[in-house]
Amino acid sequence: MLLRYRFRLYPTRPQRIALSRAFGCARVVFNDTVAARRLAHAEGLPYPTSATLSKRLITEAKRTPERAWLGEVSAVALQQALADADQAFRNFFASLKGRRQGSRMGPPRFKRRTGTQSIRFTRNARFEVLANGRLHLPKVGDLKVAWSRDLPSKPSSVTVLMSPTGKYYASFVVTVEDGTDFPGLLADPEAETGIDLGLKDFAVLRGGKVIENPRFFARLEQKLKKAQRALSRKAKGSQNQAKARLQVAKIHERVKQARSDWIDKQVKTIVAENQGIYVEDLGVKSLSRGRHSKSIQDAAFGMFLTRLESKANRAGRTFVRVDRFFPSTRLCSACGALTGPRGLEGLKVRAWACGCGAFHDRDANAEINIRREGKRMVAEGHSDTRNASGQDVRPGTLGRPGNPRKGKNEEPDRSRSATADRKPGIPAH
Ligand SMILES: [Zn+2]
Structure with missing residues (x-):
């Protein structure tokens, strides 16, 4: 299963500036994607594909004076922001058609400057946990991490977040096998x-x-x-x-x-x-x-x-x-x-x-x-029965500082959790 491990980050002043630039760019790409899709919908045009939007909102936008600053942050992280907006739309459509668990979702909304800021780096963005314990992020630098426990495996992605109160966190997605914390069966069959x-x-x-x-x-x-x-x-x-x-x-x-x-x-x-x-x-x-x-x-x-x-x-x-x-x-x-x-x-x-x-x-x-x-x-x-569908990886909840106790700062990745097949034995009425 996929789990999230969250740690507090302590970026230096220049790193905070680079991060706030990255947050801003990711937010703009996300919002531009939402706006482009809304506009296409309002004008009755076909749904723009992510490839089209990627070209228009990232590659071509960088060449315009209004969006030239997009070139200052990791291009892969911007692609990820677009992919995240894309996933938000897919979740919304799935929810409309009743193919998604949980309560009804609204269409993706614009991200705001005042909310939690985030940017996601996948493996091909070449983020890295260095031997000296720092987290290397492209175009940001090597960040100090408060490691409160070891990562069980190599992370597949990391989301860097800043809470509205100004705290920074790194949330790693790692794969953990079932039964890894197996304490042995309980002897009492009635337990x-x-x-x-x-x-x-x-x-x-x-x-x-x-x-x-x-x-x-x-x-x-x-x-x-x-x-x-x-x-x-x-x-x-x-x-x-x-x-x-x-x-x-x-x-x-x-x-x-x-x-x-x-x-x-x-x-x-x-x-x-x-x-x-x-x-x-x-x-x-x-x-x-x-x-x-x-x-x-x-x-x-x-x-x-x-x-x-x-x-x-x-x-x-x-x-x-x-x-x-x-x-x-x-x-x-x-x-x-x-x-x-x-x-x-x-x-x-x-x-x-x-x-x-x-x-x-x-x-x-x-x-x-x-x-x-x-x-x-x-x-x-x-x-x-395992439910292996769904690719959305959400950053989970914020607000917990690094804690040294084992098992504390992890958050199961909700998109991949196991769900029992639904078959009630007795009709509802
Ligand atoms: Zn009775």
Whole structure:
């Protein structure tokens, strides 16, 4: 599988200048690509190919006075920016046609000067990790890296990022074989758990064991809202607006880091204690709350599942995603009747009684159903199918400084994660 390893970078002043030039050029090429495609669409012209755009927006543009400065940065990195815009369009089209997992995507948007800046170097851009531990980037120089752990293999690409708060990171994509962190099978055949992602709690595990939402979720959310309100009141383009924007970015960074550390801790415990891990696929619950209540918790679910899957695979654990339409909450785990709470009203029900005489805690019952369904999928050979499609390699989340603990600063590459085949055993209604 592909993993991302992220490290903090400490560029010198001249290197920062070269990088900001590279970020700017990559952003311009990306935005020019988006603009050219939008224009072609608006005028009813055929979709311009990447080869045409590469010639027009890079090779020929360099010869014009308005874009002559494009020649000052690595040409391969500019090609990559164009390829990234291209991929963004392909993802959008795939999403339109329903061929892409996850929620609907919008068309690619223009990159802004105030957001996270990035530039990607692939192997043929001849970036290199030097023997002295520095990262060599063409037309930038040899950058100092805070190596917090070794790279497991030669990286296939590196994305250099600058966060809105002015921190630099290198995010390497490396290939890691499954089972490389294999700690041995757990002796207890019952060391298995379903995971019911919660509404009140973060998740419920086997035996009704609860992972509570950490308090900082709510605390930081309040802080973030307050800072965002302050930002919205500032005059556009003013010095105060810039300050308020930095404040928001700083809180975002803290949220991401705190959430990421907390999730790593949960994932580590679950993988250490369980040979089989069965989860419900994401979607239903976060959607059921409506789009206005997208919270830190909702955002944490996705990261939690991605990292759990990645770590479980590396540790040789069974990991299965149960179909999101599997009625884990409504199904009575004692008799199999669909007697549980349903719909929006049902979200408030904590416990219920089935006609068969069984009395259930709502989440503990759901965990049993998820675990059973996952085991059934394994038994019938529906799980562990690899999804090797998709080329998009996103730089993952930002905001974590180099950390010396093992396994800390890595991010599974989401485009290549394994996904279980979807085959629910019981119809949704
Ligand atoms: Zn029942």
